[in-house]
Amino acid sequence: MTPTLATRSTDLDRLEALSFQRYRQTQQIGSVWNETVDTLLAHRSVRSYLPTPVPQGAVELAVAAAQSAASSSNLQAWSVVVVEDKDRKNRLNAVAGQQRQIAEAPLFLVWLADLARPRAIATQGGSASEGLDYTESFLLGVIDAALAAQSAVVALEALGLGTCYIGAIRNDPETVxxxxxxxxxxxxxFGLTVGFPDPAxxxxxxxxxxxxxxxxxxRYSDETRRKDLAHYNEVLRRFQAEQAMPSIDWTDQVRNRIGTVEALKGRHVLAAVARRLGFALR
Structure with missing residues (x-):
């Protein structure tokens, strides 16, 4: 849908409501609204799902949206694995720390940086494929996967489905x-849970x-950072109270998440793991 000026009062009201939801304060975000903008601004991580199966064709549509995302040099260095088998999903959930959303979601997608395909193409054509041995190529695959997944998320949410990214599969990539x-x-x-949100x-x-x-x-500037962070701590604490979540300042959450090696939950060895999985990372 082509973006249009939200000249109707109902559209302007919706845009203001979306902005306030996202920032919990007045934030000017222009006056352009359509259903795509609405879907993007209304995104939330869904962790409670109905047992209803994902509609037939939804995965294929999501993959088409994913393949419509930008791809560096059109290498398309990503793939995705669809997991519906309950036992396999449970085993993957063990890696992720037994998360409720994985257990409940009828569909689990695992997004992959895939350099095996370009390597095979190079080998079959008699090329050395030396460029794949550098960190740049690993990053290329990871970025392509992320761009693809986010486009898929927008498509899935446009269908009324909910999603939640699962970075915890990187706790043990070799088992995955x-x-x-x-x-x-x-x-x-990363993984992605998909299903219909539980309205209850x-x-x-x-x-x-x-x-x-x-x-x-x-140019980069941090002049307002101290004031902004203090305000955001207050905003997030109000949100936590509304959602019956544990109360913690966002700045403390950041410090806790990056403060120790233990907080990385095994991901401090990812470079070594990536090498064992076939990435030279020169």
Whole structure:
């Protein structure tokens, strides 16, 4: 749908409501609204699902959206594995720490950085494929997978489905690789739960940092950072109270998440694991 000025009062009201949901304060985000903008701004991580199966064709549509995302040099260095088998999903959930959303979601997608395919193409054509042995190529695959997955998320949410990214499969990528039969040169980047949200346990839009913190013009500036972070701590604490979540300042959450090696939950060895999975990372 082509973006249009939200000249109707109902559209303007909806845009303001979406903006306030996302920031919990007045934030000017222009006056362009359509259903795509609505889907993007209303995104929330869904962790409670109905047992209803995902409609036939939804995966194929999501993959078409994923393949419509940008791809570096059109290498398309990603793949995705669809997991519906309950036992396999349970085994993957053990890697992720037994998360409720994985257990409940009828569909689990594992997004992959896939350098096995370009390597095979090079080998079959008699090329050395030396470029795949560098960190740049690993990053290329990870970025391509992330861009693809986010486009798929937008498509799935436009169908009324909910999603939640699962980075915890990187707690043990080698176990994930064995479970999914991944060849050398393929790395599991993250999972994605998919299903119909349970209306009895609704998820709300989590507030984000004000744009003054992350939007820079011409040159980077952190002049408002201290004030913005103090305000955001207050905003997020109100959100946590509304959602019956544990109360913690966002700044403390950041410090806890990056403060120790233990907080990485085994992911401090990812470079070594990636090498064992076939990435030289020179």
């Amino acid at each position: 690789a064995r479970e999914l039969g991944l060849p050398e040169g393929v790395f599991p980047v 346990r609704p998820a709300d839009v989590k507030p984000r940092l004000p744009q003054s913190t992350i939007l820079h013009r011409e």
